Amino acid sequence: MSRVLERASAKLPSPSDWTFDLIDTYHTEIAKTARSFKLDTYPIQLEVITAEQMMDAYASVGMPVIYRHWSYGKQFIMTEKNYRRGHMGLAYEIVINSDPCIAYLMEENTMAMQALVIAHAAYGHNSFFKGNYLFRMWTDASSIIDYLVYARQFVSECEERHGEDAVEQLLDSCHALMNYGVDRYRRPQKRSLAQEISQREEREHHLQQQVNDLWRTLPRRSEPAAEAASRRFPSEPQENLLYFIEKNAPLLEPWQREVVRIVRKIGQYFYPQRQTQVMNEGWATFWHYTLLNTMYERGLLNDGFMIEWLSSHTSVIFQPPVGHRAYSGMNPYALGFAMYTDLKRICEAPTEEDRRWFPDFAGSDWLTTLDHAMRNFKDESFVGQFLSPKTMRDFRLFSIRDNEDEPELEVAAIHDDTGYQLLRESLSKQYDIGHREPDIQVWNVNMRGDRSLTLRHNQRNNRPLADDAQEVLKHVARLWGFDVHLESVDGKGHVNLRKTASAPRH
């Protein structure tokens, strides 16, 4: 390789205890190695924290600061319990998609683990955050921390003014809909915090006025009766439930709309992460593996150091086979790592099969190909484009079809020539967020009658809703302020299920 750095004159010291100087030394070397691979990252801010602080960050959806809510307390208790029992085997690492990118190092880690975390989080994840199109489109790394601080401040002011109970109930309801706060096909605006705040008041006023307008009780005489009857609201189904509620719920007060907005914004911030788990974790794992191995080849790292992080690495990328005690679906680390590694192999040493499957890039420069793959895809399309027959064989993938009308399950495809295409499609669909989560949209508002809101669930493959839906519906009713109905509609247009939640009494 042309970009090989010269061989190091001496190995880096590797005691098991870390020091700030040592971290700095390692970081410098890792950064140098990363630059030789042209990894483009945000500036890096390493922060050393305690186990408790790490659990705290874990509990509050991985963010360094967030508004207070009981569910984070619950999460903390669960995390703490797992930690105490030693269930969490993974080296603790949290990295925040912000500019500068904050990566946490836990003080209990040994030096080798700190180096692993730096390579994994500060270079792997960081470059993914900066490069992947979903993150570029949906998140604004430079303002997220400011926004979270603002959100926390605002929520705590609301608690003081309106009582903790009122805020808690509102947040509960918003959280229930957090995954339904994204317009998938529209680009969000990027705003600085200052703009956010200055626009808030204006927005609150404006919104309230619009809502009032929508619910004007005096009928307009000029409007022909027929038109009024046929006028639908919303005119088209809306997929962004939280946005619809924020803008149109009749009874919400301005502060409540702002809280809905905050939850919606945070949900939107996590939207790319939910869709790039395999890619993101795989990318970070691939790069810590590549960076540390390159450093070893340069003679910087000694064998003990390598053994230590490799042992952690192998447990992270272990894919238990189906039926194994530890099996709980595909391991995104394992799949992602295997796919990037195989991509590199296809570029460097393509077989005849690879040339047939990947004529575009078999034998091309691997760095360019990987960079392209990282930037322009999400899990669904990444698997759809790049899952190679060899990877499917290595994982011994097979696909099971489960049709509730039939008494038995059917093996639809296995890792053979006839099955590759189907397996790939099937796995790709498994990562499609539209496939994983029920498709629920705002269907209609009864404008002239009881003001009830109707949500419509478009069933894919006749998959029914889980029982939780009734509970979620209650939350929707609390936000909407009037009755809420939910209809499940199958592919043929039959309504299979109706649920109703009545409005809470005021």
Next chain:
Amino acid sequence: MLQQIIDRRLSGKNKSIGNRERFLRRYRGQIRDAVRQAISGRGIRDLEKGEDITLPRRDVSEPVFGHAAGGNREYVHPGNKEFVRGDRIARPEGGGGGESGSGEADDQSQGEDDFVFRLTREEFMQVFFDDLALPHLIRTQLAEIPEWKSHRAGFTSDGTPNNLHVVRSMRGALARRIALGGDTRKELRRLEAHLLHLHQLLALPDADAADLNAQILATEAEIEQLRSTARHVPYIDPIDLRYRNRVKTPVPSAKAVMFCLMDVSGSMDEGRKDLSKRFFMLLYMFLTRHYDKIDLVFLRHHTQAQEVTEEEFFHATETGGTVVSSALVLMHEIVRARYPSNEWNIYGAQASDGDNWHQDSGRCREMLNDSILPLVRYYAYVQVAEAEQNLWQEYSQLEGVRPNFAMRKVTQVQDIFPVFRDLFKKEGTPS
């Protein structure tokens, strides 16, 4: 190069405490029930401990829209050992997620577990004594060692550096600099104008150059002199410094004394003594936890009463006959000698099996009615035996008549906590 390592270990400890508080607040009802149940089963030594609380998983779940089993699904799994395309497999039991463990199915199976977490000792005691208070406590008296509250009260020119008010000090410094430099600057301006004038004269054709040059030199020297004077006005001077002033004002504090009266006569067997001791233990923990300034007086009696220390009260054993009034007399004497009722909130709690010397019970009622109840805010009697003997009957005449008197029976360990809560519940709290 842009890299920095920040040590955050010392900052933000216990950042999650607010979230935990909200979690506990949300499940207060269940937690309180669990705590009450735990208390009844505990020995007196273990009272002050944490407790594992179990909540049904269902109650702590956060609902979201999701899919249930059913419909047409297709799952990809790794680790194929024996299957080829078209194989048919029996559906796993429990309506499983297509295979022995797809991600979703796993979440659901976990869902059956209860949510268990541990209350710390602090939190346990907090819940335990929630809603309890000393009845009719009045905060009027200025104690002899009053409580002080610190207030902001303007600024002083004297204080400790941590109270330094920077803006105020700098404002003072600025004012002083303006005031002190005023004359100098006025003179300076005049001289500068004069200098300019001299230069202009020098430029005229008929100027007396030698004389003017001498004047210019003299003026310039004068200006230099003044400038150095102006420079010597200090930028900041000790007299500019202003400190935030804080004054202390005394605030009324609630002084309270609790009399604990326990019967240790022969009829009090081990079980009854244990009940009484548990009751007083609770009382003691409650009082020392909630009230910083509270005196406790321990009296125990058989035929005679004596004031004892806390240690003796709870742990020493002694027996004899019973004359309950002896304790009441002693209490009255102590009140008169040490706790004037206009300064102290006085409380009494008495535990006995009610087995009193026959003629004494009437006297007890009179003592209580005439001498003690007028002095105390609240007096509670706990009988640790079922049988209603003459003391119970005599005391019953007072109940309902005197609002600051209450009596209850405790016959089993489990009763202690409810009775205790009943006796000391906050006004306005439903029992």
